[in-house]
Amino acid sequence: MNEVSEINERILGRIFSEDVIYERIKDLCLMGSRFSGTDSEKEAQDYMLHFLRSYSVDVSEYEFEYQGWIRGDCSFEIESSKISQEFPAISLVLAPSTNGETIEGTIIDGGGGSETELKRIQDSIPGKLLMINSGDTEEGWLHRRIKYANSVDFGAKVFVFANHNPGQLFPTGSVRSNRIGEIPAVGISKETYELIKEIIKKEEVVNCKVNVSNETPKLTSKHIIWEIPGEIEDEVIVIGGHYDGHDIAQGAVDNAASIATILELARLYQRFNYVPKRTLRFIAFAVEEFGVVGSTIYTNDVDLSDVVAMINLDGLVGHIPKHITCCGIEELFTQMNKLKNQMLYDPKISKNIVTASDNYPFFLKGIPNICIFGEKPDPRVGRGYGHTSADTFDKITRLDAKLSLAFAFIFIDAFNRMEVMPKKLSESEIVKILKDAKLEDQLKLLEKWPFK
Ligand SMILES: [Zn+2]
Structure with a gap:
């Protein structure tokens, strides 16, 4: 030896x-x-x-x-004719602050967030709060930063990133590399995501309010x-x-x-x-x-x-x-x-x-x-x-x-x-x-x- x-x-x-x-x-x-x-x-x-x-x-x-990027508070509220409720949510890393303002609008589901999926609903995305899940897309697995970039390009007002794994866990991660993203981004649990999708199905128009405060030194x-x-x-x-x-x-x-x-x-x-x-x-x-x-x-x-x-x-x-x-x-x-x-x-x-x-x-x-x-x-x-x-x-x-x-x-x-x-x-x-x-x-x- x-x-x-x-x-x-x-x-x-x-x-x-x-x-x-x-x-x-x-x-x-x-x-x-x-x-x-x-x-x-x-x-x-x-x-x-x-x-x-x-x-x-x-x-x-x-x-x-x-x-x-330093995390601040995040509030995420859903309003419809039958429900008005705040759900736990967190900001994604390098997402901008809303600077004390509440961003409000209709929330819709964009599935996996691939270009193929978003193209199908492209007319309804501009100005909306867009939910995208962290699971596989129709184009296979895509990184969160690609899903964010797609959402920005299709005109979403807020990127709502939903976990596809159960357990009341919020996903985090950066939305851009070494720069602040264009639109606010919040992570929600799979359970919250499933509930909101169900409310959208029943009521069609569901309002969402988002308020985040992050610092970006x-x-x-x-x-x-x-x-x-x-x-x-x-x-x-x-x-x-x-x-x-x-x-x-x-x-x-x-x-x-x-x-x-x-x-x-x-x-x-x-x-x-x-x-x-x-x-x-x-x-x-x-x-x-x-x-x-x-x-x-x-x-x-x-x-x-x-x-x-x-x-x-x-x-x-x-x-x-x-x-x-x-x-x-x-x-x-x-x-x-x-x-x-x-x-x-x-x-x-x-x-x-x-x-x-x-x-x-x-x-x-x-x-x-x-x-x-x-x-x-x-x-x-x-x-x-x-x-x-x-x-x-x-x-x-x-x-x-x-x-x-x-x-x-x-x-x-x-x-x-x-x-x-x-x-x-x-x-x-x-x-x-x-x-x-x-x-x-x-x-x-x-x-x-x-x-x-
Ligand atoms: Zn790692």
Whole structure:
């Protein structure tokens, strides 16, 4: 047995004989949401810096300015001939304030909010409060920001985003990336949505009143970055994950548990003097939940010429098995399938292109990138508890946390040992991948298409 595999065995043994990963997840969840602009965000930064420095890891900070957003009150009232009732609702992130005024009008249902669905009712949308649910659309799954952009384009006065999962849970999430949206946006539960749809059926015209007060200051935040020098120092693999959650939640699966995982890797590498083949640069990204803002600023600002690959952990822990996405890159897909045979584990490998997480800005710079998710046990639930107040640490088991950490360690090690890294992509290759996947229109709508 060579020295390297002995170290690997020791690290894997240690993962299962300790409970540190689970304690880290709880620490990050109990400090609060880590939402950008809150005290708990600052607490999370200090927590990471404290631990990393105690592991004698080379740590740096990357500061940047962004469009901030602070949640205020939200009232949402339904009036018809038979009912007059206020329902609990919350504002969506980066949605504007109504500045003390109440916005009032007829509320209608726009289903999944795809262009196909909205076109069918396009004459009735202008000036209305438009309910859109978070479920699949007639065009398949669409990101909330696309549904919002569609609603704005069709002339809605307010975007009412309804959860498609039960449990009296309000969905949140950003409506634009790094800028304030055009129209107010509120999240309501599935139960409220179903009731309003029923009232509309019976009474046809239902009035709705919305009043939201949010603040929109310019703020600064920072990424926490640390490196484990490799045998090949000038080839860098970035391992990233966002540490911010949503202000209504602990953000346990999304994404405290991934951050706990990379903190644990730092500790274990140091404890066992693990030297990777290529240098590993870990980045705990800030301000992801505002529309992948922090990593976009970082990739536009920093020289990435030595970065050969990016591995993004978003929702890593929580469910087994794991799903590895290859962003439409054929060579990467082929290599990942080969790599699968070297690991004593069988993750799902797909060519899925993830555009709403921290890997995407790296992809736009031509860097081969993957995302690792925990597969959802039931694909029908979509995000499930994600982006609601129910994304809490108790949904994660100790065993899932340990297995996910072990998987991350084995995968990163195997990935790093590959003889050659997949080639970087030229702009024309990136554009071809996105066009072949028919993502051009969506990405333009999302203001995430930097090409001519
Ligand atoms: Zn996330």
